[in-house]
Amino acid sequence: MERRIPEIFHQLDIKLSEKPGINQEIIVHDDTEGSERGISILVVEEAVENIGFGKFNLKITLIGILIHTNVMLNLLNLGYILSSTVCDFKMTTTKKGILAVAPTVGTCLGALCWGFITNSKGSKLSLIFVLFLHGGTEICLSLFVYNYWFFLFFKIISGFAAMGAINSIYTYVGHFQPSSHEKIIFACLSFVYAIALMILPLLAWAIIPLRFEFRMGNFFFGSWKLFVLVTAVPLNFFAILLIFMPETPQYFAKIGHYKELLNVLTRMYQENHGGSSEDYIKFLLHSGNAAMVDLVNRCQYYSTFTGMSKKDEDLNYMLNCVKGQGENVLKAPYLRRLIILSIAMFCVSSATYSLTTWFPEIIHRFSQYEKLNKNGTVDDCNSISKSRHTFFDENGIFHAASCNQTIDTSVYRTSFLMGLSVVFPNLLYLYFVDKFGFRFIVGVYFCVGLLGTLSLFFINSFTQSIILACIFKAVMCTTLSILFQFNAELFPDDIRLFTGSIASFCSRLGIIFGNGLFAHLIDEYCTGLIVVAALQLSLAIILCVTLRA
Numbered sequence: 191m192e193r194r195i196p197e198i199f200h201q202l203d204i205k206l207s208e209k210p211g212i213n214q215e216i217i218v219h220d221d222t223e224g225s226e227r228g229i230s231i232l233v234v235e236e237a238v239e240n241i242g243f244g245k246f247n248l249k250i251t252l253i254g255i256l257i258h259t260n261v262m263l264n265l266l267n268l269g270y271i272l273s274s275t276v277c278d279f280k281m282t283t284t285k286k287g288i289l290a291v292a293p294t295v296g297t298c299l300g301a302l303c304w305g306f307i308t309n310s311k312g313s314k315l316s317l318i319f320v321l322f323l324h325g326g327t328e329i330c331l332s333l334f335v336y337n338y339w340f341f342l343f344f345k346i347i348s349g350f351a352a353m354g355a356i357n358s359i360y361t362y363v364g365h366f367q368p369s370s371h372e373k374i375i376f377a378c379l380s381f382v383y384a385i386a387l388m389i390l391p392l393l394a395w396a397i398i399p400l401r402f403e404f405r406m407g408n409f410f411f412g413s414w415k416l417f418v419l420v421t422a423v424p425l426n427f428f429a430i431l432l433i434f435m436p437e438t439p440q441y442f443a444k445i446g447h448y449k450e451l452l453n454v455l456t457r458m459y460q461e462n463h464g465g466s467s468e469d470y471i472k473f474l475l476h477s478g479n480a481a482m483v484d485l486v487n488r489c490q491y492y493s494t495f496t497g498m499s500k501k502d503e504d505l506n507y508m509l510n511c512v513k514g515q516g517e518n519v520l521k522a523p524y525l526r527r528l529i530i531l532s533i534a535m536f537c538v539s540s541a542t543y544s545l546t547t548w549f550p551e552i553i554h555r556f557s558q559y560e561k562l563n564k565n566g567t568v569d570d571c572n573s574i575s576k577s578r579h580t581f582f583d584e585n586g587i588f589h590a591a592s593c594n595q596t597i598d599t600s601v602y603r604t605s606f607l608m609g610l611s612v613v614f615p616n617l618l619y620l621y622f623v624d625k626f627g628f629r630f631i632v633g634v635y636f637c638v639g640l641l642g643t644l645s646l647f648f649i650n651s652f653t654q655s656i657i658l659a660c661i662f663k664a665v666m667c668t669t670l671s672i673l674f675q676f677n678a679e680l681f682p683d684d685i686r687l688f689t690g691s692i693a694s695f696c697s698r699l700g701i702i703f704g705n706g707l708f709a710h711l712i713d714e715y716c717t718g719l720i721v722v723a724a725l726q727l728s729l730a731i732i733l734c735v736t737l738r739a
Contacts, residue, residue: 233481234443237455239368240477244462247367251375253435254363257321257428258379261355262386263393263421264328264348265293270394270605274414279338287709291702292342294543296349298698304354305691312441313362316354318432324351325425332419336408353694365438366458377620380671384616387609387667393420395602452489518685519692527680527737528689532696534733535673537726539697540704541643542666544723604656611664619668628679629737632672635665636731643724647717670697673734680737 272286281289308316327348335341360379367375397420400413439458442451459470474482519528619631642662646655677690711719 230481231440231443233485234439234451235369236479236481237474237485238366238439238458240474240479240482241368241455241458241462243368243371246458246461247371247375249461250363250366250435251378253428253431254359255378255382256424257317257355258359258382259385259389260421260424260428261321261324261352261359262382263390264324264425265297265352266386266390267394267418267421268293268345270390270398270601271414271417274398274412275341278336278410278412279341281338284709285338287706289338289342289345290709291705292345293349293352294698294701294705296346296351297353298695298702299346300350300353300357301691301694301698304357307354308358308361312437312445313358313365314432314435314437314441317358317362318429320351320354320358321425321429321432324348324355325422325429327351328418328422328425332415332422333411336410362438365440381613381616383667383671384609384612387612388606389609391602391605391609393417395599395606399599448489452486516688519688524681524685524689528692530733530737531673531676531680531689531693534730534737535670535693535697536700536703537730537733538666538670538673539700540707541639541723541726542663542670542704543701544704544708604659607656608660608663611660612667615664615668616671619672628672628676629734632669632734633731635669635672636727636734639666639669640724640727640731643720643727646720676737 268290272290275281275289276286279285279289304316304320327344331341331344331348335344360376363375363379364372394417397417398413400416403410403412405411436454436457437450439451439454442448442454456467456470459465459473460467463469465473471486474486477483519525615635622631639662642658642665645658674690674694677686677693681689707722708719711722
């Protein structure tokens, strides 16, 4: 059976302003047998490729960058409120360490499940849910939580939601981009970490030093809670904004919603080229590409794929997919690569994120030590240990009268400089990656980070320690971002979701280990802390050199 295109347009309530000429007339075949098969993802990607890059892609990318930045602000804000919450929650250094790893525990859980949920439910729906969850949790923290253990619990939930947003945003933004622009778009999303590291200290500097407090019974609200509230509110705004944005065309093709698929592709074409829906249909039909003509045929004849079952939304189906990918990973050479990558991620995350979380506290201690010892030299370990503040007596009783929440402004200045320093190695990476490859750049950055760690034994001034910290943070944060990209280089598409989840989980375990180690050793065993970090980086260097695609 065959029908002419104008008849199909009439069924879809689309009117052509201009009918095809006699020699241009196109016949679309109503293939009943073909309706039993879905549209290939490759065909959809080709359609996205043909639409090209334009205003729609820029809009999606900008929304993705704003969402990712806001999520990172909420994920990293704990480092700036640790010192401020000491008096309110009566915290020891150990309790600080437990609180510091709370978001990471949540991201550990999120790393294991969000990738598969996004694959099953779509990246847009997943993003909306996790943004509301993430924003709602942080708002509850700022307004209603006044107990340490409740604060700890909500921070775990917040980390769980943040991991879902990070996983979903790359998928959501990437699926709308033509392949020619994917690298630069993902590079922009990777720069978000550096942007967050610069914005966060400035925001904290503007809000946390404000002197105000409201207390009524157990309820209290102060500057650090206002800081949490300000970073949390935009998450809900972006969740609402996403409601009016389209789901990815790949997801609609996967679940067999053809009418919605065509609507999304048409919207992309209209916003990029300014044409009408009729123009886009004619563009596809006159492209000379049989796959594009077949795409129009299916999208207009079948609003849904009747041959599709509900198996994609079924939990058993999802678990079978995980099992299948797991079995493929056990085959050579993927198992060896995954083990090496996972251990390297553990080591690097342990050393890098513990410094990122604890650095505001370290700077605060340095500054207090300098004020008390103006004529003395600064030794990193002695300065950190001797300048620690405790508001507990030998019997473990907390003395609120002696508790001071004031944070030295050098914390914010130095943290901003450290965030700014991350930009430079990221730019070098983008410039040299095609010339030297991932492994060479990672090896160089690892060596710089290792030398910076060992140099902590030889510095004798506060300024020198800040310079070393900036260098270390700059190269190691960039290295960690590159290691996440290793997953795409080392593993094929059919197991990449599984290997990425395992590597991300090991990275989060490393963060928990590093923060816990930091909390227990920072007061009494600072030298051991530096030695452990150096050993971890040395092992990571050896492992990454052996990685080959």
